Amino acid sequence: MTIQQPFLAPSLGQYLLALTLLLATLCASPVQAASKVEIDAYVSEALNKFYRSSPAGKSLAAKAKGMLVFPKVYKAGIGIGGEYGEGALRIGGANVAYYSTASASIGFQVGAQRKAQIILFMSHAALKKFRASEGWEAGVDGSVAIATFGAGGDIDTKTAQQPIIGFIFANEGLMFNLNLEGSKITRLHR
Numbered sequence: 001m002t003i004q005q006p007f008l009a010p011s012l013g014q015y016l017l018a019l020t021l022l023l024a025t026l027c028a029s030p031v032q033a034a035s036k037v038e039i040d041a042y043v044s045e046a047l048n049k050f051y052r053s054s055p056a057g058k059s060l061a062a063k064a065k066g067m068l069v070f071p072k073v074y075k076a077g078i079g080i081g082g083e084y085g086e087g088a089l090r091i092g093g094a095n096v097a098y099y100s101t102a103s104a105s106i107g108f109q110v111g112a113q114r115k116a117q118i119i120l121f122m123s124h125a126a127l128k129k130f131r132a133s134e135g136w137e138a139g140v141d142g143s144v145a146i147a148t149f150g151a152g153g154d155i156d157t158k159t160a161q162q163p164i165i166g167f168i169f170a171n172e173g174l175m176f177n178l179n180l181e182g183s184k185i186t187r188l189h190r
Helices: 012-027 036-053 055-063 124-132
Strands: 066-091 094-121 135-137 164-170 184-188
Touching: 036 055, 036 066, 036 094, 036 164, 055 094, 066 124, 094 124
Parallel strands: none
Antiparallel strands: 066 094, 094 164, 094 184, 135 184
């Protein structure tokens, strides 16, 4: 005879403990403490992949006044989630400053994933406002239009006219129906 225990839902404390352990594991990764040289290499690799997968994105990037590239953004969660990544602001083909992106979320979520994010600043005013901020939050300090593509692989005309355009992609290519709202971007002093 076996005795079955009733199912008990995890408490908020158990969720927080699991999230803390998960984020501690991610933060212990060498990627989280990348040097300038490592970030530069990851940024170049991510841009090459982006240019190969989206000729329309490459064309827009060539017109951008600056681009913020986060080549490895890790997202993990068990009920409560978080994401973190490090990258660089590239102007005129050179990395001029280093940044981190972080956000938190609550809701049904289990698992982990890695993605890359590229944010194009299409106007001098948008780039200047970003660079002058102490901590920039997508959706609050600037609205980021996530690129959508038509049947021919071209970027939606309305999106292409926005001052800030975002791309999110993973190993499978560009990702859709995602947003950057609530992502806090902070300058790293490297």
